[in-house]
Amino acid sequence: AVQLVESGGGLVQPGKSLKLSCSASGFTFSSYGMHWIRQAPGKGLDWVAYISSSSGTVYADAVKERFTISRDNAKNTLYLQLNSLKSEDTAIYYCARFDRVGTYWGQGVMVTVSS
Amino acid sequence: DIQMTQAPSSLPASLGDRVTITCRASQDIGNYLRWFQQKPGKSPRLMIYGATNLAAGVPSRFSGSRSGSDYSLTISSLESEDMADYYCLQSKESLLTFGSGTKLEIK
Numbered sequence: 001a002v003q004l005v006e007s008g009g010g011l012v013q014p015g016k017s018l019k020l021s022c023s024a025s026g027f028t029f030s031s032y033g034m035h036w037i038r039q040a041p042g043k044g045l046d047w048v049a050y051i052s053s054s055s056g057t058v059y060a061d062a063v064k065e066r067f068t069i070s071r072d073n074a075k076n077t078l079y080l081q082l083n084s085l086k087s088e089d090t091a092i093y094y095c096a097r098f099d100r101v102g103t104y105w106g107q108g109v110m111v112t113v114s115s
Numbered sequence: 116d117i118q119m120t121q122a123p124s125s126l127p128a129s130l131g132d133r134v135t136i137t138c139r140a141s142q143d144i145g146n147y148l149r150w151f152q153q154k155p156g157k158s159p160r161l162m163i164y165g166a167t168n169l170a171a172g173v174p175s176r177f178s179g180s181r182s183g184s185d186y187s188l189t190i191s192s193l194e195s196e197d198m199a200d201y202y203c204l205q206s207k208e209s210l211l212t213f214g215s216g217t218k219l220e221i222k
Contacts, residue, residue: 044214045159047213101165103149103151103159
């Protein structure tokens with residue numbers, strides 16, 4: 001079965017950096033584009049970034065120039081490098097795979113930006 | 116960027132009611148529209164894809180429709196397990212956008 005497991009979250013000070021990981025299993029990771037989506041506490045879903053199977057990338061305006069999505073197909077792992085963090089980046093971060101007729105989500109990882 | 120305007124933000128309803136949630140797209144998105152259900156502490160669950168297609172395992176009381184740039188999710192007869200947050204998502208462009216969400220709650 002498809003499984004996505006995020007890790008790397010935690011408490012970080014404003015202006016600092018953090019790197020999230022998403023370990024994928026149960027499918028041929030290298031063949032699929034992947035997304036990061038976040039959800040601030042008590043708020044709605046907010047799409048963050050996408051990386052294609054060929055490593056092309058797209059970012060939401062709010063995170064462009066600060067976040068970097070990448071992948072390591074040999075390790076079946078998706079990454080999100082978060083730089084210059086702001087309090088408004090506090091959220092649960094989900095990795096997800098969107099197919100034409102289905103979607104798969106991880107359980108999410110919490111990132112808290114606070115001094 | 117494509118904006119998705121979702122309404123209402125909150126929808127009090129009674130069990131057995133027919134309820135409808137709507138998203139309006141700021142540009143043409145064709146049928147690149149999905150609906151998600153999210154319960155507290157859980158990851159979102161796909162309910163509708165391609166604007167009108169029921170995802171696997173979703174009860175038949177859920178349906179999706181389109182009228183021009185307006186997309187709707189309808190629950191024909193509300194059950195207690197349907198109380199959740201619902202979001203639309205456009206995937207016409209690589210830069211995806213979610214609607215702001217609708218909280219469906221018991222009246």
